[in-house]
Amino acid sequence: MLESTVAAIGPLDEPAMAAARDLQGRLTKPAGSLGALEPLSVRLAGLAGSCPPPLPEPAAVAIFAGDHGVHAQGVTPWPQEVTAQMIGNFLAGGAVVNAFARQAGASVTVVDVGVATPLPVDPSDAGSAADGGAPAGDGGALAGDGGAPVPGGAPAGLRLVAANVRAGTRDMTVTAALTRDEARAAVETGIRVAGELIDAGAGILLTGDMGIGNTTPAAALIAAFAGVDPAEATGRGTGVDDETYRRKLGVVRAALDRHAPDPADPLGVLAAVGGLEHAALAGLILGAAARRVPVLLDGVIAVSAALAAAAFAPDAVGAMVAGHRSAEPGATAALRHLGLDPLIDLGLRLGEGTGALLALPVVTGAVRVLHEVATFDSAGVAEK
Ligand SMILES: Cc1cc2ncn([C@H]3O[C@H](COP(=O)(O)O)[C@@H](O)[C@H]3O)c2cc1C
Numbered sequence: 001m002l003e004s005t006v007a008a009i010g011p012l013d014e015p016a017m018a019a020a021r022d023l024q025g026r027l028t029k030p031a032g033s034l035g036a037l038e039p040l041s042v043r044l045a046g047l048a049g050s051c052p053p054p055l056p057e058p059a060a061v062a063i064f065a066g067d068h069g070v071h072a073q074g075v076t077p078w079p080q081e082v083t084a085q086m087i088g089n090f091l092a093g094g095a096v097v098n099a100f101a102r103q104a105g106a107s108v109t110v111v112d113v114g115v116a117t118p119l120p121v122d123p124s125d126a127g128s129a130a131d132g133g134a135p136a137g138d139g140g141a142l143a144g145d146g147g148a149p150v151p152g153g154a155p156a157g158l159r160l161v162a163a164n165v166r167a168g169t170r171d172m173t174v175t176a177a178l179t180r181d182e183a184r185a186a187v188e189t190g191i192r193v194a195g196e197l198i199d200a201g202a203g204i205l206l207t208g209d210m211g212i213g214n215t216t217p218a219a220a221l222i223a224a225f226a227g228v229d230p231a232e233a234t235g236r237g238t239g240v241d242d243e244t245y246r247r248k249l250g251v252v253r254a255a256l257d258r259h260a261p262d263p264a265d266p267l268g269v270l271a272a273v274g275g276l277e278h279a280a281l282a283g284l285i286l287g288a289a290a291r292r293v294p295v296l297l298d299g300v301i302a303v304s305a306a307l308a309a310a311a312f313a314p315d316a317v318g319a320m321v322a323g324h325r326s327a328e329p330g331a332t333a334a335l336r337h338l339g340l341d342p343l344i345d346l347g348l349r350l351g352e353g354t355g356a357l358l359a360l361p362v363v364t365g366a367v368r369v370l371h372e373v374a375t376f377d378s379a380g381v382a383e384k
């Protein structure tokens, strides 16, 4: 499935991009006056192979959750159980991502791809990645129908997918975090989730993550793929103190020294120093790119996964939109390597998909202009 997905990813469609550039030049506004929205609209036309491209609606957030053996090295002050507890919070509609998703009208699919502690929800309520479930709100296993919490289930627009590959990664300072087979299973889970969301009608996918400790493997992935020093890729995550930061940087260096991951072998890099949610996010991005649907990237975990996706398939970058610039320094290093400019920069450092959701109206606006704005000709407005 990974190989066929990678093989299906191709370059942007040049005639559609030329048509979008031409249309941008005829709309009733000075050329270039919409700044970054103009090249974005052109790229989305190239991705869809049509001008105008479809409006990126409805939007679906996929939050991949996993735990990390490297948590044992003291790289974060938060207990590992918070990963599972936050899944409960997501499914009750109480997290920041839920508030922003309600505002944006986006569905939220939570995927347990590798949580280590018991989930505070009945797993028998959960949809499986294979059950073909729609984004919740359209009949997902945990969907209600009115936006309010429903007894025994989750609020509308919410779904849990049970796809646990293993109960957290191994400690990457001791051994490889994952076997190649485990990394592949996580990537293919992401591909499958992308396919299900798109089959159910999603016009854009947004990346989300939950995993206490996951900024540490994100830093290692960014150093490995972007070829930067660990000090440039490692940040303070949830807000660690100086002593924890020094230890975290040492952990990232030790893992990279131990495994010497080869950036030309993305599955090997994900297995050595990645996380299950990072691998699944790489799969989600590849799955979206193969279906020529845009994928709106969130913060540092998302862009570390995007580097893996680009290493599998360089043309996958054409489907990526960088939602925001995370405060984590590694995010900036990764975006530079990908050649992507983030749409917004608000100093966010949360993850979950929050930055991507805030950027969504910018993406929709960029496309809506091509659908709705009059040309100088049609509106009878004189040109300069
Ligand atoms: C309550 C809470 C909610 C979160 N939502 C996202 N994260 C974010 O912080 C974690 C990564 O930071 P570090 O590597 O420093 O542990 C991830 O779970 C990420 O999704 C959260 C973290 C916490 C504590």
Ligand SMILES: O=C(O)c1cccnc1
Binding pocket: 215, 236, 237, 238, 298, 299, 300, 301, 302, 326, 327, 328, 331, 348, 349, 350, 351, 352
């Ligand atoms: O950029 C992010 O997504 C991020 C930053 C800090 C902690 N968790 C996530």
